[in-house]
Amino acid sequence: xxxxxxxxxxxxxxxxxxxxxxxxxxxxxxxxxxxxxxxxxxxxxxxxxxxxxxxxxxxxxxxxxxxxxxxxxxxxxxxxxxxxxxxxxxxxxxxxxxxxxxxxxxxxxxxxxxxxxxxxxxxxxxxxxxxxxxxxxxxxxxxxxxxxxxxxxxxxxxxxxxxxxxxxxxxxxxxxxxxxxxxxxxxxxxxxxxxxxxxxxxxxxxxxxxxxxxxxxxxxxxxxxxxxxxxxxxxxxxxxxxxxxxxxxxxxxxxxxxxxxxxxxxxxxxxxxxxxxxxxxxxxxxxxxxxxxxxxxxxxxxxxxxxxxxxxxxxxxxxxxxxxxxxxxxxxxxxxxxxxxxxxxxxxxxxxxxxxxxxxxxx
Amino acid sequence: xxxxxxxxxxxxxxxxxxxxxxxxxxxxxxxxxxxxxxxxxxxxxxxxxxxxxxxxxxxxxxxxxxxxxxxxxxxxxxxxxxxxxxxxxxxxxxxxxxxxxxxxxxxxxxxxxxxxxxxxxxxxxxxxxxxxxxxxxxxxxxxxxxxxxxxxxxxxxxxxxxxxxxxxxxxxxxxxxxxxxxxxxxxxxxxxxxxxxxxxxxxxxxxxxxxxxxxxxxxxxxxxxxxxxxxxxxxxxxxxxxxxxxxxxxxxxxxxxx
Numbered sequence: 001x002x003x004x005x006x007x008x009x010x011x012x013x014x015x016x017x018x019x020x021x022x023x024x025x026x027x028x029x030x031x032x033x034x035x036x037x038x039x040x041x042x043x044x045x046x047x048x049x050x051x052x053x054x055x056x057x058x059x060x061x062x063x064x065x066x067x068x069x070x071x072x073x074x075x076x077x078x079x080x081x082x083x084x085x086x087x088x089x090x091x092x093x094x095x096x097x098x099x100x101x102x103x104x105x106x107x108x109x110x111x112x113x114x115x116x117x118x119x120x121x122x123x124x125x126x127x128x129x130x131x132x133x134x135x136x137x138x139x140x141x142x143x144x145x146x147x148x149x150x151x152x153x154x155x156x157x158x159x160x161x162x163x164x165x166x167x168x169x170x171x172x173x174x175x176x177x178x179x180x181x182x183x184x185x186x187x188x189x190x191x192x193x194x195x196x197x198x199x200x201x202x203x204x205x206x207x208x209x210x211x212x213x214x215x216x217x218x219x220x221x222x223x224x225x226x227x228x229x230x231x232x233x234x235x236x237x238x239x240x241x242x243x244x245x246x247x248x249x250x251x252x253x254x255x256x257x258x259x260x261x262x263x264x265x266x267x268x269x270x271x272x273x274x275x276x277x278x279x280x281x282x283x284x285x286x287x288x289x290x291x292x293x294x295x296x297x298x299x300x301x302x303x304x305x306x307x308x309x310x311x312x313x314x315x316x317x318x319x320x321x322x323x324x325x326x327x328x329x330x331x332x333x334x335x336x337x338x339x340x341x342x343x344x345x346x347x348x349x350x351x352x353x354x355x356x357x358x359x360x361x362x363x
Numbered sequence: 364x365x366x367x368x369x370x371x372x373x374x375x376x377x378x379x380x381x382x383x384x385x386x387x388x389x390x391x392x393x394x395x396x397x398x399x400x401x402x403x404x405x406x407x408x409x410x411x412x413x414x415x416x417x418x419x420x421x422x423x424x425x426x427x428x429x430x431x432x433x434x435x436x437x438x439x440x441x442x443x444x445x446x447x448x449x450x451x452x453x454x455x456x457x458x459x460x461x462x463x464x465x466x467x468x469x470x471x472x473x474x475x476x477x478x479x480x481x482x483x484x485x486x487x488x489x490x491x492x493x494x495x496x497x498x499x500x501x502x503x504x505x506x507x508x509x510x511x512x513x514x515x516x517x518x519x520x521x522x523x524x525x526x527x528x529x530x531x532x533x534x535x536x537x538x539x540x541x542x543x544x545x546x547x548x549x550x551x552x553x554x555x556x557x558x559x560x561x562x563x564x565x566x567x568x569x570x571x572x573x574x575x576x577x578x579x580x581x582x583x584x585x586x587x588x589x590x591x592x593x594x595x596x597x598x599x600x601x602x603x604x605x606x607x608x609x610x611x612x613x614x615x616x617x618x619x620x621x
Contacts, residue, residue, distance in 0.1 A: 050423065057501060090492040093425050093503045151427065154417045158431060161413050164406055166438040171399050178392040190396055197403055202435070202444040218447050243517045248465045258461035260446050261516040285536050288518035328535070349577050349587075 026083055038063070038083075041108050044133060045140055048096055049084070057092040059085045059099070062136050081133075165201065172203050192217065220274065222259070222267035227276040229253065230290060234278065239295030242328055243268070243280075243288040283332050284339075301337040305356060308334075308343060313355045407449055414453045421454055425503040428456075432509060443513055463502060463510040466491050471534035479583030480520075480535030481547075481601035484508070487532055527551040531601060537582040542575050547599065555588070555598040 042064050049058040062082045087095070175194060195216045198205055226246075233249060234241055241249075243264065251258045259267075268280040268290060277293045291297065307322060308314050314322070320330035334354045337343040341360055346353040420427050435442050435450075442450035443460050451457025470490045474482060488504055495502070511532060514521045520536030526548040533539065539547075549564055550556040561572040576597050579585035588596040 056497065088497065090495065090497070090499075090501045091489070093501045094488065097503070150420070151424075154420045154427060155430065157413055157417060158434065161409055162434045162438055164402075164409060165435075165440055168399065168402060168406060169439045171395060171402065175392060175395050175399065178395070190393065193400070194396060197399055199445055199447055200403060200449050201406075202441040202448040202450055203439065204441065204444075218445075244468050244514075247514075247517055248468055251461060251465050256458060258446055258458050260443060260451070260457060260461055261464065261513050263445050263447065265516050265518075282518065286518050286520065287536055347581070349580050351581060351583075 026085055039108065040102055040106075043103060045136060046096070046099055046103065047140070047143065048092070057087050057090070059087075059092060059096055061085065062133075082136075168201050169203055172198060172201070176205070216266075219263070219267045219270055222263065223270040223274055223276060226250070226264075226267055227271065227278050230278060231292075234290065234292050234295075238300075238323075238325060239292045240297070240325075240329060241290050242326065243290065245326070246290055283335070285332065285335070287328060287332055289329065289332070297333065297336060298340070300333060301340055301342060304333050304337050305342045308337075308354055309356045313346070313353050315351050315353050317351075319354075407453075410449050410453050418454055421456060422459070422500065425501075425505065428503075429505050431456075443509070459500075460506070460510045460513060463491070463506060464514050466494055467507065467510055467514065467532075468534070470494060471532070475535065478599075478601040479585075480533060480537060481584050481599070482532050482534070483601060484530040484532060486601075535582075537584065542571070543578060546572075546575050546579070547602075550597070550599050551602055554602045555591075555596045557594050557596055559594060 038061075044062045044064055046062070047060050049060055060082055061084070065081070085095075172194075179191065179194070195205065196218065199216050199218060229250060230241070230246065237245075246268075247259070247261060247264055250264070265280075265288070268278075268288075271290075272279045278290050279293055281289050281291055281297075283289070304319070304323075307319065311318070311322075314334075316327050316331035316334055319334060320327045323330065325333075331352075334343060338345055338354065338357075342357055343354045344357045344359070346355060421431060432442070440450075442448065442454070442456055445451065446457045446461065448457070467487065470487060471480065471482060474490070484504055484507065488502075488507060491502065491507065508523065508530070511521055511523060520533060522533035522539070524531040524533060524539070524544050524547060526544075531547060545565065546556060546561060549560060556576070558569060558572045558576065561567055561575070562569065565572075576585065579597065579599070580587055584601065585597045585599050588598055
């Protein structure tokens with residue numbers, strides 16, 4: 001592949017970094033090879049090659065023939081007029097997108113010509129065309145038509161579907177208005193049915209503005225399931241876990257048919273009402289946690305005070321490390337202790353540090 | 364028709380008419396509910412048909428995913444609201460985004476000690492791809508943004524801050540107001556910012572600039588460099604790009620030192 005030139009790898013003047021992607025292997029035609037550069041102006045056309053079993057996604061880059069006064073590179077001549085970039089560690093979608101954008105914008109045509117690399121101003125009429133360019137362009141046309149056809153069919157079908165979905169949205173709004181006005185003329189059963197319809201369609205409950213509206217059958221069942229799944233993990237972690245931890249734990253365990261964040265929150269909101277042994281708690285800061293009913297955070301504060309007193313003073317990180325809990329929850333515990341008047345804060349550039357509140361104890 | 368005078372009889376008749384209207388109103392709502400139930404079943408069938416033809420398209424084509432999401436948003440439907448929704452169940456979009464959410468949380472947690480809970484979308488993208496492995500499906504930056512928007516429901520401070528042409532993703536509940544984000548945007552070009560930079564570009568007084576920088580320091584989002592030429596530099600690890608930093612192993616670091 002003779003279009004390459006050696007380069008230092010650093011940006012020259014007038015060069016900007018558009019996108020970087022690790023793990024890209026470069027093929028000369030079909031041959032595998034291995035810091036080399038090709039000016040974008042040398043590119044005629046790029047196309048994607050989807051990943052297959054055992055094969056990574058690739059971008060095929062078709063090139064102009066090498067100009068006669070090109071700088072030295074790894075090869076003097078090549079029989080191929082294209083290279084392939086093989087994305088061993090993914091990133092092909094973004095790379096292709098940015099490369100296509102650059103091909104459309106052709107920013108290099110507006111820049112002052114740097115002496116070393118010659119710029120081609122696209123295919124010039126009358127110039128000797130390399131063998132295969134005409135074939136490439138024809139293939140390009142065909143492929144474009146084919147893709148367009150697939151996309152437009154999918155898009156058409158999608159649009160039809162959306163029209164029907166929109167009818168459902170309008171209908172649900174109308175029903176919600178009626179429910180609001182009547183205030184009790186609709187049976188509880190019917191309200192529950194309505195909420196489950198909204199859940200299926202992904203329509204926000206027009207009355208409460210919450211998507212799927214809390215309190216559907218689904219969420220009730222989910223709440224009961226969660227109580228079962230989370231009992232042991234909670235005990236291992238001192239009776240309290242942040243909702244993000246719960247989200248990861250539950251979904252990793254499920255593997256399939258995962259819960260949406262909203263599903264989780266809506267289910268947790270019902271824990272207390274269903275008298276399950278866990279509850280959802282929201283701290284002042286907005287952090288949401290699940291606690292065992294038996295867990296009394298206020299009691300934990302007393303032991304936190306002891307720990308802080310022993311050490312004189314502690315930051316959230318230090319406290320977290322000592323006690324063996326996450327920094328997020330450690331901070332919440334210390335803030336709660338402060339709120340209850342047991343701790344004082346020292347807020348400086350060096351961080352937030354907590355001291356026992358001597359104003360209270362030594363009066 | 365006779366015009367009846369105002370009187371007890373007229374009032375009673377009016378009440379009867381109102382009751383009849385009310386009755387019909389209730390029946391209408393029930394009718395609509397029944398109608399919705401039927402339409403829902405039909406819709407489910409249509410969606411199944413759509414899925415059988417185009418499910419792959421959504422899975423493989425990120426532009427199509429974007430169009431799909433935009434169309435849903437336009438009509439007031441959130442396909443990612445619940446794993447139990449039709450969209451999620453039949454098109455499989457749910458699992459794709461919810462799993463991505465888990466991966467995003469894990470990456471942010473792993474890197475928090477380094478960047479304080481602030482990371483560029485680019486770096487997040489690279490790390491997530493690395494974590495997903497070679498055989499998993501590719502994801503776009505738009506996919507990440509959508510997953511993050513959903514994660515906000517979990518209440519632990521996920522935020523998306525526009526800077527330069529890209530975004531910073533915040534994953535800890537640090538309070539960042541407009542002043543803070545504007546300074547982050549200023550720092551984006553070079554990875555650091557100074558009090559003079561802020562005063563020159565934003566025309567703030569020294570005190571305001573200092574307060575913002577101190578807050579970023581406190582939250583662990585900025586590092587103070589007192590050895591920089593001129594005045595103190597405030598570096599933002601979240602903005603370090605591969606141009607400035609490299610992942611090196613402990614051995615390499617030891618070898619590099621004199």
